[in-house]
């Protein structure tokens with residue numbers, strides 16, 4: 367089936383890890399369904415790619431999975447896409463994890479640009495990870511990941527049942543496997559070269575662990591994210607040996623969520 371405008375679609379704005387690389391933004395994923403557009407995470411480099419695709423004033427919201435810089439720092443950059451005079455009506459809803467509001471306030475204070483740096487553009491709240499969140503026709507759910515700070519995986523389900531799950535940063539976790547179970551498309555991180563590179567208390571995955579998690583969760587399709595671009599060929603080979611349902615994501619990739627395991631990319635980002 368063609369990727370019609372009413373179907374759940376993903377555009378990868380950035381899928382690199384925290385280390386800056388040329389032409390590779392950190393985490394940022396645009397999710398669209400009909401007239402509703404959500405930005406999942408806003409790592410460094412995401413704002414410039416977002417501006418190339420959508421007017422952020424037309425978005426339905428931004429959702430941040432956890433408050434590490436490579437997942438939220440470009441809330442600053444996106445804010446500069448809004449006017450300073452007169453404010454914005456309505457303001458863009460920004461949904462942070464519990465404890466996120468004071469962190470964002472600290473960031474605004476550190477920038478010292480002007481009082482209320484974010485306030486005229488963003489309507490900031492903290493989601494309750496135990497409750498579903500409705501954004502337009504989309505239903506978002508959350509689950510706690512295994513990370514060094516409180517971090518939440520996000521599930522986005524469309525009215526037609528199509529479901530995208532983005533785990534964010536996480537170590538191996540049965541909770542994450544169950545949360546991802548049966549998703550049409552899973553975004554799973556592949557940060558580590560070796561599990562021995564992680565802290566004693568795990569907070570990231572190797573590509574092999576990511577593939578295993580996705581296979582155990584019996585997802586329709588999966589894309590590896592949060593990896594340095596110079597490892598793309600290595601991860602591509604690893605995924606190829608696992609099957610056509612999984613591959614490393616690349617910046618600019620566009621997918622129809624329910625067709626991701628069959629049709630693959632529907633074309634480059636506009």
Ligand SMILES: [Zn+2]
Nearest residue numbers: 432434513535
């Ligand atoms: Zn993190």
Ligand SMILES: [Zn+2]
Nearest residue numbers: 384434436535
């Ligand atoms: Zn990260």
